[in-house]
Amino acid sequence: MEAVKAPRGTRDILGDESWKWAYVTQMCRNVADDYGYREVHLPIFEHTELFCRGVGETTDVVEKEMYTFTDKGGRSITLRPELTASMVRSYLENEMNKGTQPAKLWSIGPMFRYERPQKGRYRQFVQLDIEALGAQDAFVDLEVIDFSMELYRRLGLSNLQVVLNSVGCPKCRPVYRKALQEYLRPRFDELCDSCKSRFDRNPLRILDCKSPICKEITEGAPSVMDHLCDECKEHFEQLQRGLDKIGAVVKHDKRLVRGLDYYTKTAYEILSGDLGSQNAVCGGGRYDNLAEAIGGPHVPGVGFASGIERVILTMEAQGCSFGRKPENKVYVVAAEPDARLDAMSLMRTLRMNRISADMDYMGRAMKGQMKTAGASAEYACILGMSEVERGVVTLKDLKEGVQEELTVEQIVNKLK
Numbered sequence: 001m002e003a004v005k006a007p008r009g010t011r012d013i014l015g016d017e018s019w020k021w022a023y024v025t026q027m028c029r030n031v032a033d034d035y036g037y038r039e040v041h042l043p044i045f046e047h048t049e050l051f052c053r054g055v056g057e058t059t060d061v062v063e064k065e066m067y068t069f070t071d072k073g074g075r076s077i078t079l080r081p082e083l084t085a086s087m088v089r090s091y092l093e094n095e096m097n098k099g100t101q102p103a104k105l106w107s108i109g110p111m112f113r114y115e116r117p118q119k120g121r122y123r124q125f126v127q128l129d130i131e132a133l134g135a136q137d138a139f140v141d142l143e144v145i146d147f148s149m150e151l152y153r154r155l156g157l158s159n160l161q162v163v164l165n166s167v168g169c170p171k172c173r174p175v176y177r178k179a180l181q182e183y184l185r186p187r188f189d190e191l192c193d194s195c196k197s198r199f200d201r202n203p204l205r206i207l208d209c210k211s212p213i214c215k216e217i218t219e220g221a222p223s224v225m226d227h228l229c230d231e232c233k234e235h236f237e238q239l240q241r242g243l244d245k246i247g248a249v250v251k252h253d254k255r256l257v258r259g260l261d262y263y264t265k266t267a268y269e270i271l272s273g274d275l276g277s278q279n280a281v282c283g284g285g286r287y288d289n290l291a292e293a294i295g296g297p298h299v300p301g302v303g304f305a306s307g308i309e310r311v312i313l314t315m316e317a318q319g320c321s322f323g324r325k326p327e328n329k330v331y332v333v334a335a336e337p338d339a340r341l342d343a344m345s346l347m348r349t350l351r352m353n354r355i356s357a358d359m360d361y362m363g364r365a366m367k368g369q370m371k372t373a374g375a376s377a378e379y380a381c382i383l384g385m386s387e388v389e390r391g392v393v394t395l396k397d398l399k400e401g402v403q404e405e406l407t408v409e410q411i412v413n414k415l416k
Helices: 015-035 048-054 060-065 084-093 138-155 173-190 193-201 203-208 212-220 230-245 308-317 337-352 366-376 385-390 408-415
Strands: 045-047 067-070 076-079 103-112 124-133 161-166 250-252 264-272 279-286 301-307 328-334 357-359 377-383 393-397 403-406
Touching: 015 103, 015 124, 015 138, 015 308, 045 048, 045 084, 048 060, 048 076, 048 084, 084 103, 084 124, 084 301, 124 138, 124 308, 138 230, 138 264, 138 279, 138 301, 138 308, 161 230, 173 193, 173 203, 173 212, 193 203, 203 212, 230 250, 230 264, 264 301, 279 308, 301 308, 328 337, 328 366, 337 357, 337 377, 337 385, 337 408, 366 377, 377 385, 393 408, 403 408
Parallel strands: 161 250, 328 357, 328 377
Antiparallel strands: 045 076, 067 076, 103 124, 124 301, 161 264, 264 279, 279 301, 377 393, 393 403
16 A cells, blocks of 8 residues: 655655744744734634635636635635735734724735645745735835845845836726726737636736736736826825835836735835846735725735745745754763663753753664764763763764863853
8 A cells, every 4th residue: 555645736844944944934023023013823714705705706816726615514614825815804803903003913824725836836835924904004015015125135135126016996997907908909819718718807917927928918008007096196106205215126017916806006026036037035015905805894904925935945046044054962872771861861951951952762882872973963972880970971072073071060051
């Protein structure tokens, strides 16, 4: 019988890699603390209705990618494909509007989308999510973009660039939508099948299509910037002035529309890398009508999401540091079987003093223990019955090869 394997599109993150994840997560936590964002933990599944109404029934996420099932109570449940809708649901359900506004929230955890697995993209993936809910000031957009820039700066990513656009609002977007449809109509038959289906339901998504023919057709398409209402135009100009003030490198891209229906006004991505090989490490924007779409009152919001797999791959490609790889400080070696109990006691003392330590559990001879020590620790604490009787331990620096006899107290003081 063949052994059970992990489902396609998932992966195990093992010890030789997980420390990198811990480093990135801790950096997210540090930046969130500095910017006044508070961590929340939300369910990994929600009622399907939340994503259908919030994300949009015509999006690829809802149409093709959601993991949806009926639970034992006959309810339609979906593993979360993204976190913004859940954040807004939590804001409404827990009456966060009664506190200081905007409510600044962040979370990190697994998301689920059924799509073709490839490097850096999995069916279960980990995403960082940052949201500011309850304020419509363009300076909140600026803070969110600045947050993402600062996070990637601290992680060591190079050549950070903001790709920026506006997608308008319910007042001005229909005008642009009509202008875009009129432009595309003469070449409708040349569009790919996906874009033909988007033409009436969500024509802005055609701008984001990766098909070469669709990209060529939309090259001369009208710009949303020429169709913004006064409110959206002022919001965008204020954000642009703020980005100039903080020295952000900004590129405008009329194709940037984001893939979800809830976006209004600001849409942005952060790129990192050398020109010609840039990677998008996050995407986000404003979504002032999402709360109403899921049955709540009007609650303006802005935020971004960042796939941790993509961030780590980009950091590795750019040679960024992940800090120091964890390793045992000490490996306790029992020189003879009778000394194992004392070796265990010594190891426990070291651990109680916050000195990482390990020892042999396989009954290896001293030579085998020393080989393991050399491969996994900085120091070896060698303990035989002679050392036990004299109340000392032989401490060996495995990198320098120098060793000395010390008391347990002296070893603790030296290694701490």
